[in-house]
Amino acid sequence: MTNEMSKTSAAPAADSQALSSGPRPRWNKVPEVTAYFWIIKVLCTTVGETAADLLNEKAGLGLTGVSVLMSALLAVVLVVQFRTSAYRAGVYWLAVALISVVGTLISDNLTDNMGVPLETSTTVFAIILAIVFVFWYRRERTLSIHSIDSTSRESFYWLAVLFTFALGTAAGDLVSERMDLGYWLAAALFGLAIAAVALAHFKLGLDAVWSFWIAYILTRPLG
Template identity: 35%
Template sequence: MVVSTGERPEADSADSPAGWVMRKLPHVTALFWVLKIVATTLGETGGDLLAQTLHVGYLVATLIFLGLFVVAVTVQLRARRFHPAVFWTVIALTSTAGTTLSDLMNRTGGIGYTGGAIVLSSALAVVFVVWWRSGQTLDVENVATFKGEVLYWIAILISNSLGTSSGDFLADSVGLGFRDSAMLLSAIMLALLGCHYFTRINGMALFWIAFVLTRPLGATVGDFLSKPRSHGGLEWGTMWTTAALLAALVVLVAFQTWQIRRHPLEPIPAPVHRRTGEPQRPNGAVVSAG
C-alpha cells in the first residue's frame, strides 16, 4: 500500500520547457483509502440496487453505468487539475459498473466467480504490460499525460470488476461469508500497510494489490450491511445502505475539497517518456517553475 507525504517531488523543472504541471490525481494518503473503501462499498450496493432491487437486470444496469462512466471520465480527462468531486464520481462509477459487469459475466454469463476472477486478472495484467511498454510513468500520483491517465482509468475499471469477483469468490465459493471475508481482507490490508513501511517491496505493486483488495472489502461490507439476516447480513437493504454510503461519500469529498483549498496540491514536473526522457504533452494546467 502506498501512503504519500504530499511533499513536492525532487526534480529539476529546468530540463523541461513546460516547467510544472498541476496534478490531476490525488495524493495516496489515509483519506484516499477511506474514500476508496466508501466509494467501492457504495458501488456494490448501488449496482445491486439498480440491477436487483429495481429489477433492471445486469446487462441494462451495466450499460447504464458504463455510459455514465464514459461521461464522467471524459470530464475528468478534460479537467486541467484535480477536482475531488469529479475524481470520486468516476471512482464510484467504476465500482458500480464493475459490480454489474462482474455479475453479468459470472452469473448471467455462467462463467462463475473463479472464472470471472481469472478473466479479469488476465485483462488487468494485459493493461499493466501495455502501460509499462507505453513509456508512461507508473507512479499513480504523478501521471500527467492523456495516455497515462486513460491507462490509469482502464486499470481502475478492470480492478474494481476483479474486486467484485474476488469478494464473491471468498464469500460464496470459499464459504467465508460476508463478515469473515471482510475481516480477512482487512487483515491483508494491514499487512500491506506494514510492508509499505517496513519492507522494500515496490510501492506501486503494493498500491495496486491494495487497490484491488479494497474492492472485495467494500463488496463484502456492502453485502453485510444490505443482505438479509438469513444470508449473514444486517438487512438494511440496498436502498438505505446506498443512501447512507452516498451521504458519507459526499461529506468526505466535501472535506477533501476544503482541505485542498486550504493546502493546494503542489504541481509535478512536466512529463517525460520513462525510457527515452523525451518531453511529453501534459494533460494538466502548466504552471511556471517559480
C-alpha cells in the same frame, strides 16, 4: 533617455510573453494517497456494490439495463475528467464511484447472465489487469499514480482502476460465496491482507507502486 526607458519597460513585457508562451505546467490528475484517500475509496466501493444491487433488484432494470445506464453515465463523467487540467475532487471521486458500479456489473454479468465460474472470471480479470500494467509500463516506463499528467497515462490509469474493481468483485464473491466463508470472515481476511501489504511496505521495503495497486485491489472486496 526616453528611448532607454521605453527599452527597459519593453524588456519585462517581452519576458512575460516568453514565460506565457512556454510549456504549460503538467498537473497530476490523481489525489495524494493519504488515509482519507483510502477511506473515501472504500466508501465509493461500498456505494458501487450497493447501487448495482439496488438498481438491479429494486428498480427492476435488470443487469443489462443497469449496465447500459451506468456505463453511459461513466462515459460522460470520464469525458469531463479527461478535460479537466488538474485534480478536481468532485469529478474524480464521482468517476471512481461510477467505475466501481461498472466494474461490479461486469463481474456480475459474467457470473449471473453468462454462467462464467468465479474462478474463471477472477483469473481472467487478473490476466487482463496484468496486461494493462505491462502495456502501461512499456509505454510510460512507470506505473506511479504521482505522474498521471498526460492523456495516455490517465487512460491507462482508469483502465487499470476498472479492472481492479472487476477483479476485486470476482475475488470477493469467490472467497465469501463460493468458498462459503461468509461476508464477515471474508472481510476480515481481506482486511488482514491489506494490513500485511502495509507492513511489507513500511517495514520490509515493498515497492510503493506495487503496494498501492495491491491494496487498491484488496480494498474492493473489503468494501
